[in-house]
Amino acid sequence: MTESTDAIILKDVVKSFRKRTIRGEYTTFKSELLRWLRGKRQARDASLITALRGINLTIPKGKTVGVIGRNGSGKSTLLKLITGIYTPTSGSLEINGRISALLDLGAGFHPDFSGRENILINGIILGMTRAEVRARMADIIAFSELGEFIDEPVRTYSSGMYMRLAFAVATHVDPDILIIDEILAVGDEHFSKKSLAKMMDFKHQGKTIVLVTHDLGTVERWCDVAAWIDGGYIRRVGKPSEIAAEYREAISLAEAQSAAFTPPALSEGGGALPQVPTVALPTEGPVRVHGVSLLDAHGAPVDVVSPEQGLEVRAAFAVDGACEDVDFEVRLQSADGRTLYETSTRREAVALARMPSQGVLRFVVERLGVLGGDFVVTVTARAGKGISSARCAFRVVSTSEDEGVFRPPHRWLVEASAGAEVGVAFAPGASPRVEVG
Structure with missing residues (x-):
């Protein structure tokens, strides 16, 4: 049996949720007990909210994929299916490799346990042994830069500290697939650069990365492929610059037409987009x-x-x-x-x-x-x-004091205006750097 070259395979995946079944009114235990004894149970609403409407997507190993789309389009639901938090209502999902995820801020952390204890718990949840977690504990703590706070309860952490610890754990358990849902947006500039460098290292190692973000610039600069989700469907998959341009154009058109940005997955009828039968990322060619x-x-x-x-x-x-x-x-x-x-x-x-x-x-x-x-x-x-x-x-390595990215070929000229004289002095033994015309 040959090893699959694909990290993630989704076939006809549908995910539905039941709508709220309890009326929006305040009740007490006594009133609910009396209602139950009198046989007046709440009528249940059996209707469903369908977040994903038949997703077909194949992600090869070693690719960095950016997932974009409006709020409510199904992006986060897709990631939670991939990470195993949700199970598909129908369809099949295949994952090849160990997954590590950064989803909701602080998800998986026990608020009353210290950062050190949460590292151990999360490492074990992600499939490592106690010995493996302890062997990497020092590296995780050093990367998170939490210092003395590592032994404090995580409920005392700021959002940035939560993110540092979560990212450090997720990237040091040696995953094959890294899933990220917009969490890096809460980091400061220093840690953001450090995180990007770490993820670039992941890319160089041939790891698979799936990133959900609203920052189209990040998708264009950093991802190999972009996938656009709208109304629970995969609308387009392709080159990040092309997908981002189409997405911007669609948003501009909707704004020009004063279209309401109701989450497509929650709108009546589930959106008007036709289902795309199969969407796969480009595979290796001849x-x-x-x-x-x-x-x-x-x-x-x-x-x-x-x-x-x-x-x-x-x-x-x-x-x-x-x-x-x-x-x-x-x-x-x-x-x-x-x-x-x-x-x-x-x-x-x-x-x-x-x-x-x-x-x-x-x-x-x-x-x-x-x-x-x-x-x-x-x-x-x-x-x-x-x-x-x-x-x-x-x-x-440059010895130049110039700033920026490129240093184009250039020379300096100082020219005299009509009737004026120009004198240029150089230090003894110095080479002239200015031409006088």
Whole structure:
């Protein structure tokens, strides 16, 4: 039996909830007892609220997927199904790997137990042994930066402290799949950057990440694929920039038409969107990228470079069978996932008529030009409906005091106006940096 290459598989998943069965009025135990003895029980409303209306979604291992949609569209319900908090009303759900989740703030913490005790309890719940949790206890506490508060009851924690502890536990239990529901929004700037760096490390390790957020910028910068849920249906799945643009356009159109933003899953009739039969994230196609490496101008492997240095990106690939629609994409990102530059053979009209069964793609940069920091370069091959990618991290060390991201080639000029004289003085032995015209 072969191991599945998919982390999460949902087939025709429906999730319904019963509407409230007790009338909205205040009662006492005495009045309810008398009502029961007299045989006057409350009439039950058997109608249902359907939050998810037949979800078909396949998430391959190692992908970072951003889930977007309006409030009430079914995003959080989907995550709670994946994590096992809810069970489907109908349909099937398959999970391959250990899951760790960050859902409701402080969910799973006992308020009267200390942070240290809650780490132990949550670690065991997530499938670790006591010995494994204790072995990682110091790392979890250090990452959370709670200091002396780690031995205080968690009911005394602020929302930010809750989030720090929850994130530290969730990311240190070595999960295969990490589920996040907007929880990082409560973190301060320092911990937010630290969390993003940790999740980038997860991406590099090939972990699967599912993120629900209203921050479309985060989805565009950080996710491999975006899924748009509306009215309990999967409306679109695809490239994050394209899905985010369509979502923004739909929201703008609704606002222009003064449409009411009633949660679609709760609206009468359950929304007007047709059900999408099957939606799957792009799978590996006939062109597979095996690895990415960086070389200097002399062909030597490097992982630390300077802004003025040239660089060559090499991606080894293999091709199964004949394919004529291959497109190689190169993307440069900062450590927080922000895309700094992206291009492709299709955009630059590079002809790839005949592909060898095995080969190397070479992307040569004459001058890197970025200032100091940590970066990631990703090479993606697209062929047919398939996609394959690999990435490589590197560091740029700069002695320049310039600020920003890029340092473009430039020179300084000082020119005299008509009838004026210009004098430029330099320190003895210094090289002039200003040209006088």
